[in-house]
Every structure is written in C-alpha cells, then in structure tokens.
Amino acid sequence: MDVAHVFAIAHDSALGHFARANAYVYTIGLVIHFTGLALLMGAMLLIDLTLMGLAPTVPPAAALKLLPFAIAGFLLNLGTGVMFFCFDPERFGLNPAFQLKMVLLLVAGLNALWFTIAEHRQVAQMPAGVQPPIAVKISAAISLLVWFAVIVAGRMIVAFQ
Amino acid sequence: MDFLAWLQALPISEWVQSSDYGFPLLLAAHSIGLAGVVGILLVLDLRVLGVAQGIPIAALSRLLPLAWLGFWVNALSGLLLFMANATRLVSNWAFILKMSAVLLGGIVSWLLWRSLVDRQGSESSHAAGVTYTVTRRARITAVLSLLAWFAAIVFGRVIAYVMDHAILHGGA
Numbered sequence: 001m002d003v004a005h006v007f008a009i010a011h012d013s014a015l016g017h018f019a020r021a022n023a024y025v026y027t028i029g030l031v032i033h034f035t036g037l038a039l040l041m042g043a044m045l046l047i048d049l050t051l052m053g054l055a056p057t058v059p060p061a062a063a064l065k066l067l068p069f070a071i072a073g074f075l076l077n078l079g080t081g082v083m084f085f086c087f088d089p090e091r092f093g094l095n096p097a098f099q100l101k102m103v104l105l106l107v108a109g110l111n112a113l114w115f116t117i118a119e120h121r122q123v124a125q126m127p128a129g130v131q132p133p134i135a136v137k138i139s140a141a142i143s144l145l146v147w148f149a150v151i152v153a154g155r156m157i158v159a160f161q
Numbered sequence: 162m163d164f165l166a167w168l169q170a171l172p173i174s175e176w177v178q179s180s181d182y183g184f185p186l187l188l189a190a191h192s193i194g195l196a197g198v199v200g201i202l203l204v205l206d207l208r209v210l211g212v213a214q215g216i217p218i219a220a221l222s223r224l225l226p227l228a229w230l231g232f233w234v235n236a237l238s239g240l241l242l243f244m245a246n247a248t249r250l251v252s253n254w255a256f257i258l259k260m261s262a263v264l265l266g267g268i269v270s271w272l273l274w275r276s277l278v279d280r281q282g283s284e285s286s287h288a289a290g291v292t293y294t295v296t297r298r299a300r301i302t303a304v305l306s307l308l309a310w311f312a313a314i315v316f317g318r319v320i321a322y323v324m325d326h327a328i329l330h331g332g333a
Contacts, residue, residue: 027318027319027322030318031314031315031318034192034314034317034318035311035314037192037195037196038195038196038199038200038203038310038314039200039203040200041196041197042196042200042201042202042203042204043200043204044200045196045197045200045204045224045227046201046204046216046221046224049224054223055223055224057217057219057223058216058217058220059215059216061215062213062214062215062216063213065212065213065215066204066207066212066213066216069204069207069212148193151192151193151196152189152192152193154192155185155189155192156185156189158184158185158188159181159184159185
C-alpha cells in the first residue's frame with residue numbers, strides 16, 4: 001500500500017465526501033478548529049506555566065484539572081483536522097508545512113505521554129509553591145514551545161500551496 | 162476612503178500584499194495571539210463557571226499580562242492585515258461583526274476582571290486563605306465573555322469568505 005493509495009482511501013472516505021458536500025462544512029470546520037485551538041492552548045498555558053514553576057500559587061493538581069479541557073480542544077481539532085485532510089489528502093499530505101505540523105504533533109504527543117506515565121501521579125500530589133522536578137519543567141517548556149510551533153506550522157500550510 | 166487608500170498604499174501594506182510570507186506570518190502571529198488572549202480568558206471564564214475550583218482566581222491574575230500580550234500581538238498583526246486590505250475590509254460585514262465582538266469581549270472580560278478583583282481584595286489576602294464566592298452576575302459576565310470571544314473567532318474566519326469567494330477552500 002503506497003502513499004497515493006492511502007490518499008485515495010482518505011479522499012473517498014465518508015468523511016471526505018462529507019467535507020466536500022458543500023462549502024459550509026469546511027468553513028464551520030475551521031471555526032471549530034480555531035475554537036479548539038483556544039481551548040487547548042488556554043488550558044496548556046496554565047498547566048505548563050504551573051509545571052514550569054512560574055505560577056507558584058497554583059497547586060499543580062488544580063492546574064491539571066484543566067487537562068480534560070485541553071483534551072477536549074485537542075479532540076475537536078483532531079476530528080476537524082482529519083476532515084480537512086480527507087477533503088484533499090494530496091494537498092495536505094504533500095505540503096511541507098503540514099508534514100512539519102504532523103511531526104510536531106508527534107513530539108507533543110510523546111512529550112505528553114512521557115509526562116503522563118512518568119510524572120503525572122507524583123506532580124498531582126505536590127502542594128502549591130513547591131518547585132517541580134527539573135525534568136517536569138523542561139517537559140512543560142517543550143510542550144508550550146511545540147504547541148506554539150504547531151500553530152505556526154498549521155498557518156504556514158497555505159503558504160506552501 | 163482616501164485615508165484607507167493611502168493606508169493601503171503604504172510600503173508596509175504593499176509588502177504584506179505582495180510578499181509570499183506577509184500574510185502567512187501575520188496570520189501565524191494572529192493565531193498565536195488568539196491562543197494567548199482567548200485561551201486565557203476562556204480558562205478564566207470556565208473557572209468562574211465552576212471548573213477547576215482548586216485554581217485560585219488570584220493565581221489566574223498572573224496570566225493576565227499574557228492575555229494582554231496576546232491581545233497586543235493581535236492588535237498589531239490585525240492592524241497590518243487590515244492595512245493590506247483596508248478599502249475592502251471597511252465594508253466587510255464579517256469584519257465589522259468581528260470588531261464588534263472583540264469590543265464586546267474586551268468590555269465584558271474587563272468587567273468580569275474588575276468584579277473579581279474588587280470582591281477578592283489583594284492577592285496576599287487570598288494567599289492568607291480568603292475564599293472567593295462567584296456571584297451570579299460574575300457567572301453571567303463569564304458566559305457573555307465566552308460567547309463574545311467565540312463570535313470573534315467565527316466572524317474572523319468568515320472575513321476571508323466574504324472578501325473573496327474564490328479562496329473559499331484556501332484555508333487562509
């Protein structure tokens with residue numbers, strides 16, 4: 001199965017047909033994508049700044065309560081993003097900015113996975129004001145940087161068309 | 162209109178229009194600013210509406226400068242985006258609605274902020290264990306703030322479609 005075949009499957013999927021059904025689907029999808037962005041980034045800013053030790057009055061456990069909102073924002077963007085891809089798989093799949101965005105998403109995902117497995121439980125029990133371990137701080141800084149880079153790469157897609 | 166034409170003819174406006182990277186860079190900056198200002202205000206609104214109550218509202222005040230930074234990034238990138246298309250945008254209904262939504266969002270968020278700061282007192286008093294109870298008025302303000310910023314995103318997206326149907330699927 002080569003890439004062209006995967007593109008064809010995505011293009012001819014029900015989601016692809018739905019995305020191309022009329023002009024409003026894609027537009028509304030973009031509105032949802034930007035709302036998801038705000039939800040994800042607002043929650044991530046507070047969580048990551050807390051984990052970086054920059055918000056000492058916030059108990060990490062309280063900041064981590066915003067995770068469901070970050071995840072909800074991410075899922076909104078995953079769903080609409082997959083739909084955009086199926087709209088025209090070749091246009092996105094062969095676009096360098098899109099490819100970079102996907103690599104960045106992978107980095108963000110692996111970083112979040114590491115935190116969830118290795119540190120989440122321990123950090124959630126830390127009282128406010130206690131400085132998180134250096135590994136957690138670095139992971140949080142990487143998270144913020146990568147998510148902002150995801151936004152920039154996403155916006156650059158149109159520049160490479 | 163002469164003023165708008167003059168604005169649009171400035172070298173910086175022409176650079177935005179003609180350069181391959183003018184629009185993408187400004188739109189990237191505009192999206193980052195959006196994440197800052199709308200993201201943080203969204204968290205504040207959600208907190209006021211009862212989400213993540215373990216976060217002290219005073220602690221959110223530390224993020225306010227970041228929300229402002231996001232706002233000014235967007236004011237500046239938005240101004241440049243406007244200058245590049247001033248004569249067309251001035252009569253674009255989506256642009257007008259977006260500016261109205263931003264104005265409403267700004268006023269409502271400011272009112273919400275004021276009511277929180279007034280009732281809460283200083284941050285040190287909060288740290289000393291003063292608990293803050295969210296009033297019904299604050300909740301209503303938070304809902305209005307959520308709606309206004311959502312509307313700003315919606316109409317912001319629609320601007321390009323109103324401007325030029327040819328780029329309907331351009332994702333610009």
